[in-house]
Amino acid sequence: MGKVAIKANALVKWFGEGETKTTAVKSASFEANFGELLYIVGPSGSGKTTLLSMISGILKPNEGSVLVEGKDIWQMKSDDIADLRLHKIGFVFQDYHLFPRLTTVENVAIPLILKKMEWNEALKVGLEYLDIVGLKDRAQLQPVKLSGGEQQRVAIARAIAGHPDILIFDEPTASLDGDTGRKIVEFVKTKILNAERCVIIVTHDSRIYEYADSIMKMEDGNIIGFERNTNAIP
Amino acid sequence: MSGILKIALKLLVNDKSKFIALLVGITFAVFLMIMMMSMFSGILSRSSSSVYNVGAKIWVMDPAVNNATSSIPMPDYVLSSARSINGVKYAVPIYFGNALVKLKSGAYQAVSVVGLDDATLYGRPELIEGKIEDIYAESAFIVVKDAEFKKLESPAVGTEFEINDHRGLVVGLAKVASGGLFGIPTVYTTYNRAITYIPSMRFTTSYILIEPKHESDIPFIQQQIKKLGYQALTRDQFVKKISDFYTYQTGMGMNVLMMTAISFIVGLSISGQTFYTFILENLERFGALKAIGAKGHELITMILFQASFTALIGYGLGVGLASGLMILAKLRLPSYAAQVTYYNLTFAFIMVLIMAGVSSYIGVRKVLQIQPFDIFRG
Ligand SMILES: Nc1ncnc2c1ncn2[C@@H]1O[C@H](COP(=O)(O)OP(=O)(O)OP(=O)(O)O)[C@@H](O)[C@H]1O
Ligand SMILES: [Mg+2]
Numbered sequence: 238m239g240k241v242a243i244k245a246n247a248l249v250k251w252f253g254e255g256e257t258k259t260t261a262v263k264s265a266s267f268e269a270n271f272g273e274l275l276y277i278v279g280p281s282g283s284g285k286t287t288l289l290s291m292i293s294g295i296l297k298p299n300e301g302s303v304l305v306e307g308k309d310i311w312q313m314k315s316d317d318i319a320d321l322r323l324h325k326i327g328f329v330f331q332d333y334h335l336f337p338r339l340t341t342v343e344n345v346a347i348p349l350i351l352k353k354m355e356w357n358e359a360l361k362v363g364l365e366y367l368d369i370v371g372l373k374d375r376a377q378l379q380p381v382k383l384s385g386g387e388q389q390r391v392a393i394a395r396a397i398a399g400h401p402d403i404l405i406f407d408e409p410t411a412s413l414d415g416d417t418g419r420k421i422v423e424f425v426k427t428k429i430l431n432a433e434r435c436v437i438i439v440t441h442d443s444r445i446y447e448y449a450d451s452i453m454k455m456e457d458g459n460i461i462g463f464e465r466n467t468n469a470i471p
Numbered sequence: 472m473s474g475i476l477k478i479a480l481k482l483l484v485n486d487k488s489k490f491i492a493l494l495v496g497i498t499f500a501v502f503l504m505i506m507m508m509s510m511f512s513g514i515l516s517r518s519s520s521s522v523y524n525v526g527a528k529i530w531v532m533d534p535a536v537n538n539a540t541s542s543i544p545m546p547d548y549v550l551s552s553a554r555s556i557n558g559v560k561y562a563v564p565i566y567f568g569n570a571l572v573k574l575k576s577g578a579y580q581a582v583s584v585v586g587l588d589d590a591t592l593y594g595r596p597e598l599i600e601g602k603i604e605d606i607y608a609e610s611a612f613i614v615v616k617d618a619e620f621k622k623l624e625s626p627a628v629g630t631e632f633e634i635n636d637h638r639g640l641v642v643g644l645a646k647v648a649s650g651g652l653f654g655i656p657t658v659y660t661t662y663n664r665a666i667t668y669i670p671s672m673r674f675t676t677s678y679i680l681i682e683p684k685h686e687s688d689i690p691f692i693q694q695q696i697k698k699l700g701y702q703a704l705t706r707d708q709f710v711k712k713i714s715d716f717y718t719y720q721t722g723m724g725m726n727v728l729m730m731t732a733i734s735f736i737v738g739l740s741i742s743g744q745t746f747y748t749f750i751l752e753n754l755e756r757f758g759a760l761k762a763i764g765a766k767g768h769e770l771i772t773m774i775l776f777q778a779s780f781t782a783l784i785g786y787g788l789g790v791g792l793a794s795g796l797m798i799l800a801k802l803r804l805p806s807y808a809a810q811v812t813y814y815n816l817t818f819a820f821i822m823v824l825i826m827a828g829v830s831s832y833i834g835v836r837k838v839l840q841i842q843p844f845d846i847f848r849g
Contacts (some may be wrong), residue, residue, distance in 0.1 A: 284605070286847060286848050288841075289847070290844050290847050295762055295843045295844050296842075296844040298792045306832070315767075316766050319761075319764045319765065320764065320766075322620060322762070322763075322764040323763065323764025324764070326764075328762055328763060328847075330759065330762075330846065330847060330849065331847075331849045332849045334756070334758075336482070336756050336761040337760075338479055338481055338482050338485035338486055338669075339478070339482070339485075343478075343481070346762055347760070347763060348764070350474035350475060350477075350478060351474075351475070351760070351763060351765050353473075353474070354474070355474070356474045356477055359474060368664075374640055399763075407849075413642060416690055428556065437674065440638075
C-alpha cells in the first residue's frame with residue numbers, strides 16, 4: 238500500500254436547522270492511499286456524495302478535518318482550496334457535466350485552460366487525453382453527439398487531463414449498461430490508476446465490485462465497514 | 472485572449488439563438504436612442520441657425536423672445552442707447568421677418584427675410600454667386616442656396632419674382648453654415664428694403680447686434696442693456712435660450728427624454744432578460760467550472776466579458792443602423808434634421824454600459840451563489 242492520499246478525521250455534516258436538521262454524515266474517519274482504488278458503497282441517502290464532497294474541498298464540514306497529502310484543506314482560504322482542486326483533484330460527476338457548446342476536445346482541455354495553459358497547447362494536450370480514452374476521432378464533435386459511455390470517457394479524459402493525484406468519481410456507471418460500466422472501470426483500473434494516484438469511486442453497482450482494492454460501506458451517515466479486497470482484479 | 476475568455480466567448484456565441492436575441496435587444500435600444508437624440512440635436516441646432524449664420528457676438532432683444540425667428544420689435548431709442556454704451560465698438564439693427572413670394576410659375580412660397588443694416592451689411596452671408604454690393608441695387612435680394620433653395624424654383628442671378636406684391640430681383644446666391652428648422656427658403660436684403668416690403672408694426676428693429684471692444688466689456692454692456700429693460704445675450708447664451716425653449720417649453724424635450732428612456736428600458740429588459748436566461752441555462756456549467764477549480768473572480772471576468780462583448784457589438788450595430796438610416800433619409804430629404812453628435816454617441820454608449828452592467832450584476836450574483844456541491848449531487 239502507498240502513502241496516505243486523503244485522511245478524514247471525524248467528519249460531520251448536517252443540513253438545515255432545528256426541526257428540519259438532517260445529519261448527512263456522522264463522524265466519518267478513514268484513509269485513502271495512493272495506488273489504491275477505493276469504493277464507497279451504501280444505500281441512497283447514506284451520505285456518500287456528502288462525504289466525497291467534504292474530502293475533495295467542495296463542501297465544508299461542520300466538524301472534523303480533511304488532510305490531502307498531509308495538508309489540512311479546510312484551514313485554507315477558498316481560493317487556495319479552488320487551486321488545490323484544480324491541481325490535485327480530478328472530478329467525474331454523476332451526470333458528466335460536459336459543456337454542450339464546446340467541442341469534445343475543448344471540454345477535455347478545460348482544466349488545462351483554467352491552469353492558464355495557452356489555448357492551442359491545451360487543445361493539443363486535450364487531444365492526447367482523448368486518445369487515451371480512445372475518442373481521438375471524436376475531438377471536434379459536440380459532446381451531445383456521443384453515446385453515454387463515450388461521454389463518460391470524455392468526462393474521465395477531462396478529469397485526468399489536469400494530472401490530478403486524486404480522482405473522484407460519483408456513480409460513474411449509474412447511467413451505463415453493465416458491459417459499458419465494467420469496461421469503464423476496467424479502463425480506470427488498468428490505465429488511470431498508478432502508484433502515484435488514488436482513485437475513489439462511489440457506486441451502487443455491485444457488478445464492478447471485483448475491481449476495488451478497498452470497499453468502504455456507509456449507512457445512515459455512518460461508515461459501517463471497511464474491507465480490503467485482496468483478490469481484486471488488477 | 473486568455474483561455475478563460477475564449478471559453479466564455481464560445482459559451483456565448485455558440486448559443487446562437489440567445490446571442491442573436493441579446494444583440495437584437497441592444498441594437499434595437501441603441502438604434503432608437505440614437506435616432507431620437509439625433510433628431511432632437513438636429514432640431515436644436517437648426518433652431519439656432521440664424522444666430523449662427525449672423526455670427527454677432529452680442530444680441531439685444533426683448534426679454535420675452537425665446538426663438539430667433541419670432542422676434543419682438545424694439546423701438547429705435549434702444550439702438551441709439553446701445554451705441555452710447557461704453558465698450559460698444561458698434562451696434563447695428565437687423566431685421567427678421569417672413570414674406571410671401573410669387574414665383575414665375577405662379578405658385579406662392581413663404582420665405583424668411585433677413586434685413587441687413589444698410590450701412591454695414593453686418594451679418595452678411597458668404598456669397599457663392601454675385602457681388603454683395605449689388606444688394607443695394609433696386610429690388611435686390613440674395614437667395615440662400617440651401618436645402619430649401621429648390622422651393623424657389625432654383626433661381627439664378629437675374630431671376631425676378633414678386634415678394635409681397637413688390638418686384639424682387641435675385642442679385643446673388645449665398646451659402647450659410649446651418650439650415651433652418653422650418654423648411655422655408657431664406658432671402659437677404661437691406662434693412663430698409665425689408666421694412667418697406669414687409670408690413671410691420673410701429674417698431675421695426677428685430678435685434679440689435681453689438682460688437683464689443685473687448686470680451687471683458689460684455690458684462691458691463693449686458694448690465695446697461697438690462698437697465699433699458701432689454702436683454703443682451705452672447706451668442707452662446709442666446710443659443711442656449713433657444714434650446715431651452717424647445718427642450719422645456721414645447722414638450723419636445725420631454726418627449727424625446729421619454730422615448731429615450733423607453734428605448735433604454737425596452738432594450739434593457741430584452742437584453743437583461745435574455746442574458747439572465749443565458750446565465751440560468753449555463754449555471755450548471757459555471758458550477759462545474761467552480762468545482763473543477765475556477766475561482767470566483769475568474770467566473771466574474773467571464774460574465775463581464777460576455778456582457779460587454781455583446782454590448783459592444785450591439786452598440787456598433789445600433790450606431791451603424793441609425794447612421795445608415797440617416798444617410799438614406801438625407802439622400803431623400805436634404806433638409807432632414809437629424810445629426811449624430813459625440814454627445815449622443817457617448818450617451819448611448821453609457822446607456823449600453825449600464826445595460827451590460829445590470830445584466831452582469833444579475834448574472835454574477837447568480838453564479839457566485841451556486842454551490843459546486845449542488846452540481847456534484849446532480
Ligand atoms: N443541501 C442539502 N440540504 C438538505 N439535505 C441534504 C442536502 N444535501 C444532502 N442532504 C441530505 O443528506 C443525506 C445524504 O445525502 P447524499 O447525497 O450524501 O447521499 P448519497 O449517499 O450520495 O445518496 P445517493 O446514493 O442517492 O446519491 C440525504 O438524506 C440528503 O437528503
Ligand atoms: Mg450521491
